[in-house]
Amino acid sequence: MISGRSSAVKVTPVSKLLCELRITVMLFRRLARAALPLPLLLLLVLVTGCSLLDGGGSSASSHKIDQEEDVISSNGGGISNLDKLDSFMERGSGSQRVVHYTIEGDPVFTELRYEGGRLELSYDTTEDAFGSREVKTYSCNELVRTEEKHQLKYSLKGCEGAMGDGDLLTVSFDLGSQDKFEFILKYGFNLRNEINTVNQNLVKDMLNGTVIEISDYGLPVEDRQSIYRKLVLSNYLGEKQLSTSCNLKPYESYDLTVLINSAERHYAWSECDTGRDGKTMTEAADYIIGLVESGDTFLQLPAATGGVK
Known part of the structure; x- marks a missing residue:
């Protein structure tokens, strides 16, 4: 072997x-x-x-x-x-x-x-x-x-x-073998959207200066396993070269904190980060966002009423 x-x-x-x-x-x-x-x-x-x-x-x-x-x-x-x-x-x-x-x-x-x-x-x-x-x-x-x-x-x-x-x-990538797995993902313009499994909060930016927040948000077990798999295959524990700078106005940003067992990892980058690590982390973040935003809880929220400025 x-x-x-x-x-x-x-x-x-x-x-x-x-x-x-x-x-x-x-x-x-x-x-x-x-x-x-x-x-x-x-x-x-x-x-x-x-x-x-x-x-x-x-x-x-x-x-x-x-x-x-x-x-x-x-x-x-x-x-x-x-x-x-x-x-x-x-x-x-x-x-x-x-x-x-x-x-x-x-x-x-x-x-x-x-x-x-x-x-x-x-x-x-x-x-x-x-x-x-x-x-x-x-x-x-x-x-x-x-x-x-x-x-x-x-x-x-x-x-x-x-x-x-x-x-x-x-x-x-067996989530069941971990003692703890939680994450906080902030994303969008000025990081006003948030998926927070620590406090069980879900925040949606209405793009008009306001947000809608849902408390007691629970991510299904199968979704948590799927997200953990995606992060492992993205080598989230490895050292990352990421950049938060961007020459676009406005631009989307990402801020991800992962709590795994007794460790904590933090990553911050922008949509302008087209480096290898930036692309990998953007793909992982978009996967999480797509999974959550296609769920019943998020789909019940009203559509954003404002526009991007």
Whole structure:
């Protein structure tokens, strides 16, 4: 199972020595084909072999995490760039890297690549201090995306060798597993609309200088679960680069506070924020707004009588 935790055993000096010997022999054979002078050949084997031992067969640059392109699973802190994995599957070509962080905070890299109609994988644990610290390659028939009631799975199927089939990535959004989930969303011109599950208030801007407020507003359980799913898939726990500035007059703003268990997260941005995070958060907010405004409680409110100024 790709996403499983490696056993907590560090590399022993004997295994390091054997690894260095294998690397040295391999490099000597490859470099000898280049017909280099013997002194230079020995120097290259010595220097390169040691660097490969330290890096586990991958260059340092290959372990530089790309916050924009890599799919990053932060071990309880959310998953970013999940859409990149979906796009990779839709294309059926190219490559995509998935980075899992262990409990200790070490990255484990899985490189996916379509080759010859199959899915080739490189599983790299060389930066996992408590793992096997090696790079393994596998071949599978396909990567399958399956959404169940409270989780989303990306599973590897038809895999060869000792690896076998398994889950590459699992995203859980089971609201029932949380002790607390509440949110306050203010939106619209001057943030005069509000959906507040903390105080159970619903506020509608009438666009004429007045608002209508409903107390004891209860969001249905299925809607709360749906909203929680949307926020998880939007990686709401991740760091966001958002902007409240806007050159439009008037313009719509968003202000979202999420209370999850004992934590609280706050986000503020405007409709002019067209950055990656701005678009993602606007999509999540509009999803919540659409869900609430299509409900019976909101539909019973009178239509706004004013206009936007």
